[in-house]
Amino acid sequence: xxxxLSKNFEPQAIEEKxxxxxxxxxYFSSRPDDRKPYTIVIPPPNVTxxxxxxxxxxxxxxxxxxxxxxMSGYNACWVxxxxxxxxxxxxxxxxxxxKEKGIHKHDLTREAFLKxxxxxxxxxxxxxxxxxxxxxxxxxxxxxxxxMDDHYYKAVIKVFIDLFNxxxxxxxxxxxxxxxxxxxxLSDEEVxxxxxxxxxxYVKYKVVKVETxxxxxxxxxxxxxxxxxxEFILIATQRPETIMGDVAVCVHPQDERYKxxxxxxxxxxxxxxxxxxxxxxxxxxxxxTGALKITPAHDINDYNLxxxxxxxxxxxxxxxxxxxEAAQVFVGMDRFDARKAAIDQLKEDGLLVKEEEYSTRLGxxxxxxxxxxxxxxxxxxxxxxxxxxxxxxxxxxGDIKIHPEERFLATYKYWLENVKDWCISRQLWWGQxxxxxxxxxxxFVVAETETEAKEAFxxxxxRQPASLVQDADVLDTWFSSWLWPIEVFNGITxxxxxxxxxxxxxxxxxxxxxxxxxxxxxxxxxxEEYMNERPxxxxxxxxxxxxxxxxxxxxxxxxxxxxxxxxxxxxxDAVRFGILISAPAGNDLLFDDSSCDQGRNFNNKIWNALKLxxxxxxxxxxxxxxxxxxxEKATFAATWFEARLKKVKAExxxxxxxxxxxxxxxxxxxLIWDDFCSxxxxxxxxxxxxxxxxxxxxxxxxxxxxxxQLLHPFMPFVTEEIYHHLxxxxxxxxLTIRQQGDLGKNHFSISAIKDEDALALGRSLQxxxxxxxxxxxxxxxxxxxxxxxxxxxxAPELFTNIESLLAKQVAAGTIQYVADSVPNAMTVVxxxxxFYIETEQxxxxxxxxxxxxxxxxxxxxxxLSVEKKxxxxxxxxxxxxxxxxxERRKKQDAEEKIRAxxxxxxxx
RNA sequence: GGGCUGUUAGCUCAGUUGGUUUAGAGCGUUGCUUUGACAGAGCAAAGGUCACUGGUUCGAAUCCAGUACAGCCCACCA
Numbered sequence: 001x002x003x004x005l006s007k008n009f010e011p012q013a014i015e016e017k018x019x020x021x022x023x024x025x026x027y028f029s030s031r032p033d034d035r036k037p038y039t040i041v042i043p044p045p046n047v048t049x050x051x052x053x054x055x056x057x058x059x060x061x062x063x064x065x066x067x068x069x070x071m072s073g074y075n076a077c078w079v080x081x082x083x084x085x086x087x088x089x090x091x092x093x094x095x096x097x098x099k100e101k102g103i104h105k106h107d108l109t110r111e112a113f114l115k116x117x118x119x120x121x122x123x124x125x126x127x128x129x130x131x132x133x134x135x136x137x138x139x140x141x142x143x144x145x146x147x148m149d150d151h152y153y154k155a156v157i158k159v160f161i162d163l164f165n166x167x168x169x170x171x172x173x174x175x176x177x178x179x180x181x182x183x184x185x186l187s188d189e190e191v192x193x194x195x196x197x198x199x200x201x202y203v204k205y206k207v208v209k210v211e212t213x214x215x216x217x218x219x220x221x222x223x224x225x226x227x228x229x230x231e232f233i234l235i236a237t238q239r240p241e242t243i244m245g246d247v248a249v250c251v252h253p254q255d256e257r258y259k260x261x262x263x264x265x266x267x268x269x270x271x272x273x274x275x276x277x278x279x280x281x282x283x284x285x286x287x288x289t290g291a292l293k294i295t296p297a298h299d300i301n302d303y304n305l306x307x308x309x310x311x312x313x314x315x316x317x318x319x320x321x322x323x324x325e326a327a328q329v330f331v332g333m334d335r336f337d338a339r340k341a342a343i344d345q346l347k348e349d350g351l352l353v354k355e356e357e358y359s360t361r362l363g364x365x366x367x368x369x370x371x372x373x374x375x376x377x378x379x380x381x382x383x384x385x386x387x388x389x390x391x392x393x394x395x396x397x398g399d400i401k402i403h404p405e406e407r408f409l410a411t412y413k414y415w416l417e418n419v420k421d422w423c424i425s426r427q428l429w430w431g432q433x434x435x436x437x438x439x440x441x442x443x444f445v446v447a448e449t450e451t452e453a454k455e456a457f458x459x460x461x462x463r464q465p466a467s468l469v470q471d472a473d474v475l476d477t478w479f480s481s482w483l484w485p486i487e488v489f490n491g492i493t494x495x496x497x498x499x500x501x502x503x504x505x506x507x508x509x510x511x512x513x514x515x516x517x518x519x520x521x522x523x524x525x526x527x528e529e530y531m532n533e534r535p536x537x538x539x540x541x542x543x544x545x546x547x548x549x550x551x552x553x554x555x556x557x558x559x560x561x562x563x564x565x566x567x568x569x570x571x572x573d574a575v576r577f578g579i580l581i582s583a584p585a586g587n588d589l590l591f592d593d594s595s596c597d598q599g600r601n602f603n604n605k606i607w608n609a610l611k612l613x614x615x616x617x618x619x620x621x622x623x624x625x626x627x628x629x630x631x632e633k634a635t636f637a638a639t640w641f642e643a644r645l646k647k648v649k650a651e652x653x654x655x656x657x658x659x660x661x662x663x664x665x666x667x668x669x670x671l672i673w674d675d676f677c678s679x680x681x682x683x684x685x686x687x688x689x690x691x692x693x694x695x696x697x698x699x700x701x702x703x704x705x706x707x708x709q710l711l712h713p714f715m716p717f718v719t720e721e722i723y724h725h726l727x728x729x730x731x732x733x734x735l736t737i738r739q740q741g742d743l744g745k746n747h748f749s750i751s752a753i754k755d756e757d758a759l760a761l762g763r764s765l766q767x768x769x770x771x772x773x774x775x776x777x778x779x780x781x782x783x784x785x786x787x788x789x790x791x792x793x794x795a796p797e798l799f800t801n802i803e804s805l806l807a808k809q810v811a812a813g814t815i816q817y818v819a820d821s822v823p824n825a826m827t828v829v830x831x832x833x834x835f836y837i838e839t840e841q842x843x844x845x846x847x848x849x850x851x852x853x854x855x856x857x858x859x860x861x862x863x864l865s866v867e868k869k870x871x872x873x874x875x876x877x878x879x880x881x882x883x884x885x886x887e888r889r890k891k892q893d894a895e896e897k898i899r900a901x902x903x904x905x906x907x908x
Numbered sequence: 909g910g911g912c913u914g915u916u917a918g919c920u921c922a923g924u925u926g927g928u929u930u931a932g933a934g935c936g937u938u939g940c941u942u943u944g945a946c947a948g949a950g951c952a953a954a955g956g957u958c959a960c961u962g963g964u965u966c967g968a969a970u971c972c973a974g975u976a977c978a979g980c981c982c983a984c985c986a
Contacts, residue, residue, distance in 0.1 A: 005945095007946090193983095193984075200986080235986075236986055237986060239986090282985085283986085287985060287986070288986055292985080293986070295986095299986085300984085301984090301986085302986090360984090361984065363984090407913065408912090410911070410912060411912070411980095411982080414910090414912095414981090414982070418983090513980090513981090514981095544980090548919095548920090581934080582921070582934090587913090587921085588980085589920090589921090590920065592920075592935090594920095594934090594935060595920090595935085597935090597948075598948095600948065601946095601949090602948095603948090604949090605946065605948085605949085607946080608945040608946035609945065609946080610945080611945045611946080612944095612945035612946080614945090615945070662921095663922070666922080666933070666934090669933095670933080677945090678950085681945085685945095689944095773952065774951090776951090776952090777940065777941095777951065777952045777953085780940080782940090782941075782943090783941075783951080858930080861930070862929065862930065865929090865930070866929080869927090869966080873966080874965095874966035875927095875966040875967065876966080877966075878966050878967090879927070879966065879967075882927095884927095886929095887927085890928075890929060
């Protein structure tokens with residue numbers, strides 16, 4: 001299969017080829033069998049979205065885990081899918097309809113709107129799947145699930161009805177977060193608070209004058225004729241446009257400034273209502289003016305105070321954020337315009353005393369980014385307390401392991417311990433419609449179909465309704481997402497089916513920490529409630545992807561790179577590499593193109609290593625004399641690399657177990673680049689014009705294969721491509737499904753050398769080579785220039801195995817062993833071995849001395865620190881014996897080194 | 909206000925039960941090499957009192973406390 005290999009690796013040419021090959025072979029499909037399952041469900045991206053770098057990171061991590069599992073004997077199953085994202089998608093569809101077709105949502109019927117929405121979904125929903133493919137993700141496409149699929153829809157409804165019947169879902173009027181732009185209720189989690197520079201307005205509320213004569217006759221106070229006097233209470237407010245909804249003014253009961261006013265009345269500005277002055281310890285007398293206006297309809301705290309003091313509620317806002325009839329003034333005006341108008345009016349009336357800069361935090365809708373309005377509204381809620389208990393238990397008991405644990409356990413716990421009821425109804429059309437049915441009086445039943453509703457109604461109220469109308473609202477998107485790990489296997493609609501039994505609980509959930517409450521905690525609740533079991537064994541939280549300056553990726557800043565463009569530029573493997581290499585678990589990562597560069601260079605490095613090995617092969621390998629001692633020596637490189645490979649593989653297993661993937665990648669990277677390419681290949685490289693030993697070649701190919709296998713989970717395309725170039729393969733022999741352990745057959749190795757010794761010898765060989773190179777470099781000797789190397793050593797047996805490798809450093813020069821120093825040579829001391837380098841060139845004695853002097857100083861300093869330790873009695877007494885022993889060895893070592901350097905210095 | 913992280917080389921980050929040397933990597937920088945796998949490269953080098961202060965210990969980048977700075981989450985007092 002000898003073909004021309006391109007100069008550099010060209011990812012674009014092969015990615016498409018391999019992905020379709022893998023699909024053709026059905027490698028990513030999973031069906032229950034007698035292997036152990038390894039299951040991951042993808043966090044379903046929003047159907048209308050595109051993958052940003054956060055997704056890219058998540059998907060890459062999942063693919064690494066699933067590919068590793070697939071290559072380790074597991075039945076790996078990765079379920080892809082997407083989320084209907086009710087509010088986000090509906091907003092986009094509404095916008096599109098207005099922009100492109102001039103259609104307003106409220107001009108359409110529900111059915112017509114949904115038709116447009118599904119069209120939109122079909123048109124744009126495929127984008128994310130395309131991106132997942134381009135990234136090389138090994139998902140089981142047969143299992144693609146959408147949260148509005150028929151069975152999924154049914155599951156959501158089934159769960160709603162079930163929870164309602166269990167008394168865990170209720171309907172009621174509460175103060176909720178209202179999104180005036182989308183005109184829907186939101187859950188607490190969908191509100192994001194941001195610091196805002198606002199203003200505090202100080203407004204006079206005039207006090208109603210009481211007739212002096214009647215002061216002592218309490219009963220008659222209310223009936224007495226009232227006049228407005230000059231006395232007033234000053235009230236600070238951020239929201240003058242809500243003044244019309246004021247129903248009281250509240251002060252602290254012990255506040256001397258206002259004590260005399262409690263029980264009297266004040267006039268609400270702008271509308272001239274008369275409202276009482278009440279007292280409550282809730283008020284902080286030291287804040288603002290110590291007097292608070294009470295607007296129960298538009299503030300959560302005021303609402304609570306209103307309940308306590310039995311105050312009326314005046315809702316002055318329409319659902320769209322304009323002022324309602326109840327406001328009496330500025331009716332129909334937007335809330336922010338009304339604020340300006342109110343300020344102007346207050347000024348005109350002489351009631352605005354001052355304005356103050358004030359920094360505060362305002363709630364914004366996560367989806368539409370408009371300021372959220374607290375509003376009283378009848379909505380559906382899930383009682384969370386009971387569900388939260390089980391979800392808390394699952395994590396605190398260690399049943400579910402969170403990575404990195406320390407950081408997120410506390411957050412998770414705190415939320416569950418303080419969880420409030422979950423508002424699940426949304427005034428939207430795109431989503432699962434709430435299965436509640438109302439008669440003309442507003443009595444309702446919960447049932448899946450109208451027919452069932454009628455029966456239920458008969459049962460509940462003992463009569464037939466004149467008509468039944470289904471609730472117009474849909475459910476929060478997360479009310480469907482929380483069933484994801486169950487219903488992708490039909491676990492709700494078809495409980496106990498073989499698939500859910502086999503795949504559930506899933507192995508690991510990989511997601512962003514930002515949805516720990518929205519999704520993770522709630523999935524645990526649903527899992528415990530409907531499967532009586534945790535939904536996943538492990539949760540792996542990835543960090544946020546930020547730009548180089550640490551800013552969040554956002555469309556507005558334009559700092560969010562387009563994934564397809566990145567892949568186009570660098571190749572999918574390089575992008576995966578780039579995002580993963582800088583992403584330790586749970587830490588935010590600052591993404592920079594340059595890490596993709598590194599990935600691309602890595603591709604290229606491997607590619608060129610392949611070219612080198614294939615060139616040896618093309619030149620024809622021959623059999624060296626296997627019986628000879630020389631051959632044994634020559635194989636030290638292979639012995640060393642095999643030991644190295646073994647060691648690193650063990651390290652990798654540990655890193656995988658701990659979910660330390662970026663470290664695992666770094667480890668493989670360094671194994672390939674440094675150990676394999678920089679050392680091993682250079683060591684076994686035959687001299688120019690000579691042929692390689694065929695056994696050594698086989699061995700090298702085996703190593704290469706194994707390296708590709710280790711790297712494959714991270715960089716699937718380049719590794720699969722190289723795997724097929726290394727050797728010709730049978731149909732169906734692909735790296736993607738090749739099992740670890742298939743490779744790594746017994747290579748030849750020097751029988752007398754143990755792994756540790758081979759590694760140690762390799763390390764000192766590297767040290768020697770580096771020192772010789774350094775000397776050459778400092779002396780300006782070119783690599784081709786011959787040198788004579790004289791080795792003065794106390795352990796000549798060490799060199800028998802590595803002499804041939806050392807010989808590569810002398811070009812066509814010679815190696816000799818000497819008993820004494822060599823005059824007029826450059827001296828290098830490595831450990832206790834001395835190397836004398838003889839050249840044609842004249843040597844710079846001073847530079848030599850300087851270098852040795854520097855070494856000497858270092859060693860002496862080191863010796864000093866070791867001696868200090870050893871002379872400390874308490875160290876010798878308390879430290880572990882092996883530590884003391886190690887120090888003693890270090891001391892001896894340093895002393896020998898010093899002696900060697902001193903001798904060399906003396907000889908100069 | 910409550911909670912949680914982080915502060916290590918110019919930049920971005922590793923450093924897993926405290927003890928293989930006086931701390932590593934990538935990028936960047938500086939030399940040299942246009943060498944027959946690779947200039948998207950090789951070889952070599954420079955660069956850090958591990959934020960600060962104290963404590964525990966024979967021994968601290970590592971454990972503890974405090975301080976400073978940075979960031980995140982939660983709560984949401986006009």
